[in-house]
Amino acid sequence: MKSGSNRTFARLVLAGALLISIVACDKSSPLPNASKDANATAKNSPIAEDSLRLSVLREAALKYGLVRPREMEVTGVPTQQEAGGLLFASPLLSFNGAISCQDCHLDQFGSGDGLPNAIGVGGVGHGLARMHSGGRILPRNVRPLWGVGGKGFNSFFSDGRVELIDGKVISQFGDKVPSNDPMVVAVHLPPAEIREMIIDTPDLRDEMAKEDVGIADGIYAEIAKRARSDPKLGGALAKAYGKPTEAISFDDISDALAQFIRHKFRVRPTRFHKFVFDGGSLTQSELNGGIIFYGRGRCVACHNGAYFSDFRYHAIAFPQAGFGKNGFGIDEGHYNVTLDPKDRFLFRTSPLFNLSETAPYSHSGSVMTIEQAIVAHFDPLRLADPAKMSIRARADLFQRFGVAAQETLPSALNDEDVSDLKAFLAALEF
Amino acid sequence: MFSRLLLNSCFSHGLVLAVGVALGWLALPLWRGLVMNWNQRAYGQLVEQCDGAMRDHYQAKMRAAEAPSQEAGLEVYSGEIGLIVCQDYDLYQKRLMQWGLSENELAQMRLKAIEARAGDLDEVVATHEIRF
Numbered sequence: 001m002k003s004g005s006n007r008t009f010a011r012l013v014l015a016g017a018l019l020i021s022i023v024a025c026d027k028s029s030p031l032p033n034a035s036k037d038a039n040a041t042a043k044n045s046p047i048a049e050d051s052l053r054l055s056v057l058r059e060a061a062l063k064y065g066l067v068r069p070r071e072m073e074v075t076g077v078p079t080q081q082e083a084g085g086l087l088f089a090s091p092l093l094s095f096n097g098a099i100s101c102q103d104c105h106l107d108q109f110g111s112g113d114g115l116p117n118a119i120g121v122g123g124v125g126h127g128l129a130r131m132h133s134g135g136r137i138l139p140r141n142v143r144p145l146w147g148v149g150g151k152g153f154n155s156f157f158s159d160g161r162v163e164l165i166d167g168k169v170i171s172q173f174g175d176k177v178p179s180n181d182p183m184v185v186a187v188h189l190p191p192a193e194i195r196e197m198i199i200d201t202p203d204l205r206d207e208m209a210k211e212d213v214g215i216a217d218g219i220y221a222e223i224a225k226r227a228r229s230d231p232k233l234g235g236a237l238a239k240a241y242g243k244p245t246e247a248i249s250f251d252d253i254s255d256a257l258a259q260f261i262r263h264k265f266r267v268r269p270t271r272f273h274k275f276v277f278d279g280g281s282l283t284q285s286e287l288n289g290g291i292i293f294y295g296r297g298r299c300v301a302c303h304n305g306a307y308f309s310d311f312r313y314h315a316i317a318f319p320q321a322g323f324g325k326n327g328f329g330i331d332e333g334h335y336n337v338t339l340d341p342k343d344r345f346l347f348r349t350s351p352l353f354n355l356s357e358t359a360p361y362s363h364s365g366s367v368m369t370i371e372q373a374i375v376a377h378f379d380p381l382r383l384a385d386p387a388k389m390s391i392r393a394r395a396d397l398f399q400r401f402g403v404a405a406q407e408t409l410p411s412a413l414n415d416e417d418v419s420d421l422k423a424f425l426a427a428l429e430f
Numbered sequence: 431m432f433s434r435l436l437l438n439s440c441f442s443h444g445l446v447l448a449v450g451v452a453l454g455w456l457a458l459p460l461w462r463g464l465v466m467n468w469n470q471r472a473y474g475q476l477v478e479q480c481d482g483a484m485r486d487h488y489q490a491k492m493r494a495a496e497a498p499s500q501e502a503g504l505e506v507y508s509g510e511i512g513l514i515v516c517q518d519y520d521l522y523q524k525r526l527m528q529w530g531l532s533e534n535e536l537a538q539m540r541l542k543a544i545e546a547r548a549g550d551l552d553e554v555v556a557t558h559e560i561r562f
Binding site for chain 2: 052053056060063064291294295296298300301304408411412414
C-alpha cells in the first residue's frame, strides 16, 4: 500500500516538474521566468537578427538622406589645411588677448570644451580649471565642430547667424559679406567677437563695439599683419597660397582656417554608416533605438539628412544655464539674428555625431547627459523644478514650453526607449 | 481495502487523472490570474505604445491629406515605422493566449492599462465631491 501511494505521489511530482521545466525552457514565454518585459529577452542577444526591423532601419536611413561620409567631404589643399591648423592653435588671432580657437575646441571634449557656457578670452586651462579661471563667460555652449562646413552644412552657430539661403550668404556682414562660402564667413566671427577673443575694455567698447563692418576689417587687418610677421605662420601661409608673405591677407587666413576645420572635423564612417552601406551589424538595443529614432520617437522629423540635422530652427524647452544671450537667464536664439518674433527660442537642430564626447548638451549646456537631452524633447517638466525658480524664470520657461509644444513631439518614451535611443546614438560615433 | 485498490494500476492511474483534472480545474483561474499579474506591466506598456503609434500615424495621414508635401509624406512614413510596436503587441498577446488567457482576460488587461490613471480620478473625486 505504501509503495502504491508513493508511486501516485511521484507521478504528481513528475507532472509538476514537467510543467515547471516547460515554463522554464520556453524563452519566448511571457512568464516571469522568461522576462520581465517584452523586449528584455531580445536585448540579451548582442547582435540584432530581426530581419524586418533591420531592413526597415536601412531603408529609413536612406530615405531620410544618409549618405556615405566621403560624399559630404569638401576637398581641400593639404598645405592650406596645415597652415589653417597653425592658425587654429595660434593666440595671434586674439586682437588684445591670448586665446586661440583650440582653447575652446578641444580633442578631449570631442571638439567642445566640456563646460555648460563657454569661457572666452582671459580663460586659462581646460575643463573646470578654465571655468574657475576668471575668463569672460560667453552665454552659450561651445558647439562641436564635427561635419562643420561639409557639403550641405549651411547653417553655422546655434542661432544660425551665418547661413546659406538660396545660394546667398546671410550674415551680420550684410551686403559686405567677405566670401560666398558660408564656412569662410563663419570663421570671421569669433576673432571679432568681444568677450570671445577680444577683451572687453571701456576704451575698446567706446571705439569698437559699433556693429560696424569697417571696424571688423580693422581687426582682420591687424591679425593679418601679425600672421605675416610671425615666421612660422607667415611662411606656412605664403607657401600654401603661393604668394609672398607680405601679400598674405585675412582672406587667406580665413580660407586656411575654414579648410583646416573642414578637414580635421570631417565626418568619418560610423558603425551606423557601415550598417546601412556595408551590411554591418547592430546590437539589439541599437536596432530598437534606431527604430524609435525613425519611428514613434519622431526624432528624424528634425534630425535628418547626412548630418542628422535639417539645419532649420526649432524649440526644445531645455532648462537655461547661465545668464543667457539676452540676459536675465533668457536666450531668444534665432530671434537675435532675424528679429522676427516667430523665431523666439528657436535654435538650429544639432548634428548628432560623437555625442558621448560632447557633453554638456543644449544651447546653454544645461543638461549633462544624453538621456536628459532626449527627455527634454518630450518631457521637459522632468528636468525643471518650478518651485525653486524665480517668477521670471518660471514665466520664461512657460513661454519656451509654448513654442516647444508646437514642434513634432515624440510619443511619451519610457526609460527603456531612452536607453535604446542612447545606444543608437552611440552608433553615430567615429 | 483502499490500499488494495491503490495497488490496482487502473485505479491508481484513474485516481491520478482525476486528481490532476481536479487540480487543473481548481488551479486554472489561479494560473490565469498569475499570468495576468505577471504580464500586466509589459502588456499594458505595449498597449499604450501601440495606441500612441496608431494615433501618431493617423494624425500624420490627416496632415498629409490636408497639406501634402514631401515633409508630410516622410512624417507618414515615420508613423508607419512607429507601427512596428503594434507587431510586438500582437505577438505578445498571442503568447499570452498560448499560456491560456482568453480574449476576455486580455480585454481586462487592456482595460487596466487604459485606465491606469483611474486611481488618480478616484482620489480627485474623493477629495472634491460635495457631501450632503
